[in-house]
Every structure is written in structure tokens, then in C-alpha cells.
Amino acid sequence: MFKLIFLKELRDIIQSSRFTISFAVCSVLIILAFVMGAQNYLASKAQYDAAIQENRNQIEANTDWVMVEHSIMLPPQPLMTLVNGVLNDIGRNISMSGRGELRSENTRFNDEPIFAVFRFMDLEFIFGIILSLFAIIFAYDAINGEKNRGTLKLCFANPISRAGYIGGKLAGSFVGLSVALLIPILIGCALLPVLGVQLSADEWLRLALILIAGIAYFGVFLAIAITISASTVKPSNAFLIGLVVWIFAVLIVPRTSVLISGRIVDVPNVDEITAQKNRYRTQLFDEDRPKMSNFQLPEGTEMEDAMGVFQSFMSDLSATRQEKIDLFNARLNEQYTNKKRQQERLALSLSRISPSSAFTLAATELAGTSLTLQNHFMDAAYTYQESYADFMNEKTGSNRSSGFRMVMITTGGVEEEPEPLDPDELPQFTFKSQDISSAARAGMVDLSLLILFNLVFFGGAFRAFLNYDLR
Amino acid sequence: MENSTIKAAPLLEAINLTKVYEDGVKALNALNVTVREGEIYAMLGGNGAGKTTTINIFLDFIQPTSGQALIHGVNANELPLEAKKHVAFVSENVQLYPNFTAMQNLDFFARLGGKSNYKRSDYENALIRVGLQSDAFDKKLKDFSKGMRQKCGIAIAILKDAPAILLDEPTSGLDPKAGKEFTRLIGELRDEGKAILMSTHDIFRAKEIADFVGILNNGELVAEKTRAELEGVNLEDLYVEYMAGYMDEMAETGSSLANNLSET
Numbered sequence: 001m002f003k004l005i006f007l008k009e010l011r012d013i014i015q016s017s018r019f020t021i022s023f024a025v026c027s028v029l030i031i032l033a034f035v036m037g038a039q040n041y042l043a044s045k046a047q048y049d050a051a052i053q054e055n056r057n058q059i060e061a062n063t064d065w066v067m068v069e070h071s072i073m074l075p076p077q078p079l080m081t082l083v084n085g086v087l088n089d090i091g092r093n094i095s096m097s098g099r100g101e102l103r104s105e106n107t108r109f110n111d112e113p114i115f116a117v118f119r120f121m122d123l124e125f126i127f128g129i130i131l132s133l134f135a136i137i138f139a140y141d142a143i144n145g146e147k148n149r150g151t152l153k154l155c156f157a158n159p160i161s162r163a164g165y166i167g168g169k170l171a172g173s174f175v176g177l178s179v180a181l182l183i184p185i186l187i188g189c190a191l192l193p194v195l196g197v198q199l200s201a202d203e204w205l206r207l208a209l210i211l212i213a214g215i216a217y218f219g220v221f222l223a224i225a226i227t228i229s230a231s232t233v234k235p236s237n238a239f240l241i242g243l244v245v246w247i248f249a250v251l252i253v254p255r256t257s258v259l260i261s262g263r264i265v266d267v268p269n270v271d272e273i274t275a276q277k278n279r280y281r282t283q284l285f286d287e288d289r290p291k292m293s294n295f296q297l298p299e300g301t302e303m304e305d306a307m308g309v310f311q312s313f314m315s316d317l318s319a320t321r322q323e324k325i326d327l328f329n330a331r332l333n334e335q336y337t338n339k340k341r342q343q344e345r346l347a348l349s350l351s352r353i354s355p356s357s358a359f360t361l362a363a364t365e366l367a368g369t370s371l372t373l374q375n376h377f378m379d380a381a382y383t384y385q386e387s388y389a390d391f392m393n394e395k396t397g398s399n400r401s402s403g404f405r406m407v408m409i410t411t412g413g414v415e416e417e418p419e420p421l422d423p424d425e426l427p428q429f430t431f432k433s434q435d436i437s438s439a440a441r442a443g444m445v446d447l448s449l450l451i452l453f454n455l456v457f458f459g460g461a462f463r464a465f466l467n468y469d470l471r
Numbered sequence: 472m473e474n475s476t477i478k479a480a481p482l483l484e485a486i487n488l489t490k491v492y493e494d495g496v497k498a499l500n501a502l503n504v505t506v507r508e509g510e511i512y513a514m515l516g517g518n519g520a521g522k523t524t525t526i527n528i529f530l531d532f533i534q535p536t537s538g539q540a541l542i543h544g545v546n547a548n549e550l551p552l553e554a555k556k557h558v559a560f561v562s563e564n565v566q567l568y569p570n571f572t573a574m575q576n577l578d579f580f581a582r583l584g585g586k587s588n589y590k591r592s593d594y595e596n597a598l599i600r601v602g603l604q605s606d607a608f609d610k611k612l613k614d615f616s617k618g619m620r621q622k623c624g625i626a627i628a629i630l631k632d633a634p635a636i637l638l639d640e641p642t643s644g645l646d647p648k649a650g651k652e653f654t655r656l657i658g659e660l661r662d663e664g665k666a667i668l669m670s671t672h673d674i675f676r677a678k679e680i681a682d683f684v685g686i687l688n689n690g691e692l693v694a695e696k697t698r699a700e701l702e703g704v705n706l707e708d709l710y711v712e713y714m715a716g717y718m719d720e721m722a723e724t725g726s727s728l729a730n731n732l733s734e735t
Contacts, residue, residue: 001583008568008579015570015611149566154627157530157560157637158583159552470532 001164002171009172013138019180022134026126027184033126034188037082038195040120044076051093056423063418065395070096072384072429074104074377077368078197079206080433084122085360085369094381098389099322101329102381104374124363127214128356131181132221132250136242139173139225141235143465148235156470166230166465170458173222178215185211202436206366209440209447213366216450217359221246223457230464250356257350257357265343273332280328284321291317344371352446355453362446368433370442380431387427479508480544482557482635482666483529488538490524490690498524499690501538506666506683508634511657513677514670515710516687522670524690526639529668530560542635556585559631563640565624569613573598573623576612577630584631597626602652618649625656636660638669642676654680678706686710 013019051073062068074092081087091104146152155165189207192199199207225242232238295313297306351357364370434442483506490499499521506512514522527533528540531551540547543557567576577594581587598608601622612620621641628636638657642650650673657680661667671677677684678701686694686709694709701709 004579004582011575012568012570017570149569150562150564151566151568153530153532153562154560154565154567154580154624155583156532157555157558158580158631159555159585160583161552471527 001160002168005160005165005168006172006175009169010176013173013176014180018138022138023180026131026134026181027187029121029126029130030123030181030184031188031191033121033123034082034191035195036121037078037123038192038197041076041078041081041197042195044081048073048076059421059423059426062421065392065421068421070388070426072096072381075431077203077433078192078199079203079210079367080369082122082207083124083210083363083367083369084120085124085364085367086371086373087369088120090374090377094377096381096385096388098385098392100326101333102378102385104377104381123210123214124360127217127363128359129250131214131218132356133246135177135218135221136225136239136246138177139222140229140239140242142169142173142226143229143468144232144238145229145235147233147470152470162466162468163462166462170223170226170461173226174219177222178218181215181218182211205436206368206439209443210363210366213359213362213443213447213450216447216454217355220355220450220453220457221249223454223461226461227457227464230461230468233469249354253354254351254357254360257353258347260350261343261347265339265346267339267343268336270336273336276332277325277329281325284324288317288321352449355450358446358449358453362443362450365443365446366439368439372434372442376434377431380429384427384429391425391427481505481507481541482543483512483637483668484539484541485525485528486539486541488525488528488540489536490521490528490533491536497690499528499535499538502687502690502692504668504685504692506635506668508666509661509664510682511661511667511669511680512683512685513681514668514685514687515672515674515677516670517672519689520687521690522687523639526560526637526668526670529558529637530555557633558635558637559584559628559633560637561621561624561628561639561641563643564617565620567612567620567623567627570611572609572611573603573615573626574608576623577626580627581630584627584633586630586632589630593630594626597629598623600629601626601656618645621645621649621653625653629660634664635666635668638667638671640670640672642671642673650676674706674710 051071055071059068059070072094074090088108091107093106094102094104096102141148143152146155156162224245225238228241228245229235229238232241292314295310297309301309348357348361352361361370365372368376433439483504485502485504488499488502488504489497491497498519502521502525504512504514504525514520514525516522524533525540528535529542529547531547531554534548542554545554545557547554568579571579574591574594577597578589581589581594595605595608599605603619603622603626607615607619612623615623625641641657642653645653654676657667657669661680661682669677669681682698684696684701684706685692696704696709
């Protein structure tokens, strides 16, 4: 009986004009998301390669490492362009200095602010917004539509159980629509290498997990729509309720959770912290100013050594001051980060009551574009800062903190043609996104949540139908 | 020795069937109806008389408050899956699955009724029997007229090959030609030995085809006549006579409503 209802449901879905239209629209959108993702990736990669080359040219144009303005960049990765997450919101470049705070700059939205308004059409958008809405459109009349057509009565005039019927219907709807979605998804995947995007085995696995999360998310909305259909008489009412649920789950809950967590956990704003840091820096500089004014060369210092002695004095003063600033900034940063993370954790926990948030979090964790991306990038930058500082110390005798720089140019003597710098001498910055096991572990929480949502709502549909008035 | 007729065993039987809804409305009050092999029983009555409630109890869509509904001797509310093996159903305004062809609809419902060994020719024969042309076999139901869909519904009932058939307002909304064709088909099924319980508003068709006519009013069987008893009787007059109380009540409600409206 289950098999018969299951096959009937599959056939009914496939032969409906609603399916033909939705399938066509979904296919176009899904394939478009893959194509646009691939093009974005290739464009970002070209931009990244050009920026790296520009950095090299700039180094090669110099003859002294003191003059080098070195930047590191977040390398583009294919999965990141398929599931954007926070990728476009964080700065991609960091101007490197040997010590002190690093700041990421130049977000994608700086270059293309129009996308900040309308966002990109990535896989997360297609699943999160479009497919969840299609699930509602497909299944809002799954049960009450049959009742209105009289087919429910006709079916149950035969020796069939309610459990077998609803089980077959749920499974048929889910498999029929999911398999239909898989077709454009597989075409999209096959297009990636053709379009010049090569994924590693690790990335294919991540993409597969993202797609599983997407299908599970689609299943949640399908089950929600069937539950509503099995709890209402009129399809028009079911559609309206489904739409309200969708609006709450997709649009309201994620935003509200951020607002609520913002109210509960008070995080000082960045400008406030920057002002505190600047005040402290000025205060220390003011304290050092009399020392600088009162500087006197030790007695008996030769004139040719004077500059060296003064530079050493200033360097020591600056180092001591910077040490204090670093300590102070680190303390402020830690306080800020702790508060911010507390607020984020609360917002994420609250938002997880919506399957939409669970899907977004699972997909972005697996793609490496979750909230942690910026932290990973900054951690990698700070790690690189150490090797960069060592290199600069070795080359220039100072670690090139920003600000004070003194260059002494001597004339006379034998002129030597300075050698251009070799960029390959500079330590290479490497950025590796979270490894698959860490990403899967982080994404698994939300993937499990999506599966739980499926069980709950499929159970809800089952239960609602067992009590449904078949007349 | 007396000349007696040996009666067949009842295939559809309502015994003191009573249904009181949660809001206190009494939909059926101790209804007793028996339909035997080769008989057509027509239940006549206005809206809310209890005709559809009776059919819904036979199909186990609602539980009776008391009494029993037996199909082929099986209690329809205690062993519904067993009872439903012995009954086919044709509802009012059958739509079936609009995206399926006639053949696909027949195939699905035949399998649902436990007939999985039918061939295409069996479906074709059933459709031809109900008067559908061969060019309609593979058309989707959404392109069918109401009469054609109703014919498909009867073909489904024929294919189930159950000894009893329940018909709920089967001629409602059909044009006279389709209604006449329907009457012919029901007559054929009766002649094949099916026990048919039919709810209808159509007094003339009931008189034309039924072996028994029961008039229901407010859940009570107020009259039951055999075909012989109806010979030479104007069923319309009889119906109005038995429904007089109901009609008076309606008229009273109507006039008080009219008064209220004129006052406002």
C-alpha cells in the first residue's frame, strides 16, 4: 500500500503543470547560481593574482626593505563563492606591519556596493529563500486539496490505513521533489570543472554535505506545508498559514534573534574602543614627549655616531611605549571579543529555532564562510606577522611598526648601484580554511538540527493526518 | 404450503444507526436500512436529512453514536479495512486525479481496491462499458467534463467488483443524457447482483430505478416504500407529504427571516 501511494504521489507530482513550471524555474536558478559562483570565483582569482603581482612589482621597484608597503590578501576559494556567507562583508586585504594591530580592509562591497543592497544569488540564497518557498507552494494543498477534489474519500473507501497513506504521501513528495532538485544540482556540479573551477576532494565532500543540508532544509518546509495542509480544510487558508510560517522562519526569526541578543548582551561599539585606544596612545606619547625634549647625547659622542645613538634612544622609547599600547589594546580587544562572541553565540542559539538559520549556519560552516572566517583570516595574519617581523628585523634592523621611520642618506664616497629587492625573500602568507573535519563538526550541529526538524514536522504531518476528518 | 420468497443475505445493513454530533445535533436516529443482493435502495431527503451521514458511517469516516453498519456482515466501524473490501463507492462530483489520464486513475484505484492483476484491456472494457470513447482513455482528467469524470468514477466502482456499492448523490449536476446513462449503468449493476445504497435528491430517478425508496427527515426514516408500493403513486406528492413537517419548519424560518429583514 505504501509503495502504491508513494508511486502515485511521484506520478502526480511529475505530471502536474505546477511541477513543470517550478522545476524549470528552480533548474534555471540553481544552474545560474553555479555559473555565477564559478564566474565570481574566476573573477576574484584574477583580481587576487593581479593584486599579488602588484605587490611583487612594488617590492621589486624598491631597493630597501624599509620602503616596502606589504599587503596580504584573503585568497578566493571556489566553495566560498558558491556559499558567500560573510565573505563579501569582511575585508580581504591587510596592510602588514611588524607589530601592533592589524586591520582587514577593502570588502567586496567596497568595490561593488550595489551587491550590498541586493546581495549575491548564491546557493544559500537559492535554497534558503527560493526552494523553501517552492516547498510551501508545492505541498500546501497536499491533503486538503485531495479532500476538496473528493479523491481522499475515494481512496479511503478502499481498505487502506491512514498511516500507510500519509507515509507514502510524505515519502513520495519528498523523494519526487528532492530528486527533481538533484538534477539541476548535478548539472551545476558538472559545469564547475567545465567553467574552469577545480575542486579538491575535500571541497567536493563539503559541497556534498552542503547539498545534503539543502535537501534536508527543503524537506523541513515540505513537511511543514503538509502538516498545515493536514490541519486545515481550505487550501487557501493553508497557503496563507504556510506563507506566514515561511516569513517568520526565513525573514523574522533570524533578524529578531540578533536584535534580542543585542539587547541582552551589551557590546561596546568599535568606535568607542578605537577612541579609548587613541586616547591611551596620545597619553603615552605625551608622557614621552619631555623625555624626547630632554634628550642629550652622552658626553664624548662622535658626531658621526650621533644619529645612531638618537635612533636607538627613539627606538627604545617607541618599543616601550608600543609594549604598553599592545598590552592595553590586547586587554580591550579581549574584552570586546569575549562580549561579541557571547552576543553572537546567543543570537545563533536563538536563531536556531528557525530551520532557515540552521541551514545558513550549516552551509556557511561547511563552505568556510561562517562568522569564524574573519577570525581565521586574522589569526593567519597575526601568525604571519611574526615571521614578517623577524624578516624585517633581519633586513632593516627594525620590525617596521607603522609611524616613525628615519632614513639617513649619506653623500660622498663610492656610489654603489642598489640592487632591486627580491620578493621571493619575503615569507609567503598562506591561508587555509578550516579542515574538513573541523568544518563538518561545526556544521554537523545544524545539519543534525535540520534532520531533527524533518523528523518533528514529518511526525507532525503524520499525527495531524491520523486525526484528519476525511469527509 | 405458503408461497414464500427466499431472501438473499443483506449486503448493506444499518441497524438502529444513530449519530449525535458533539454540538448535540442528531444526524441519525435509530436508522434501519437493509439492502440485499440485486437491490437498489434510494435514500431521499432534504439537506441535513442524514443521507450522507449514513454513507459516511458505512465508510468509517465517522463513528456512529450507537447502532451498527454492516457490510457483507462485517461491522464497518469495528473492522473497517475488512468491510471496505466488500464495498465500492461513487461520490458526488467526482474529480479524481486531474493530472492522471483515465487509464492511470483506473489503474491506481483498482490497485488500491486490491485488484493488481488487471490488464489495459480490462480498463478499456470498463471505460467502454460506462460509455467513454477510446480517444478519452489517455486524456488527462482535467480535460474531462463532469459527466465524463462521473463515468470514470463508476468504472472505478465496476473494476473493484465489490458486492455492495455506495452512491452519494451520484447524479447531482449531471445533464439529463448523462443522468439517463447513469441510470442504465446502475440498473445493469443491480442485475449483476450488486447491492446498491444510493443517496439522492432526484425523486424521479429514484422512482425509475430503485427497488426501495426510503424518505429521511431530520435523521429519521419517515417512510419506506417498495417498487411495487410506488406503482401508480406520485412519489413527489408522497415526498412532500412526508416532508411536510420539515417544509413547514423551513417556511416558518423563511417567513420569520423575511419579517426580520422587513423590520430592519
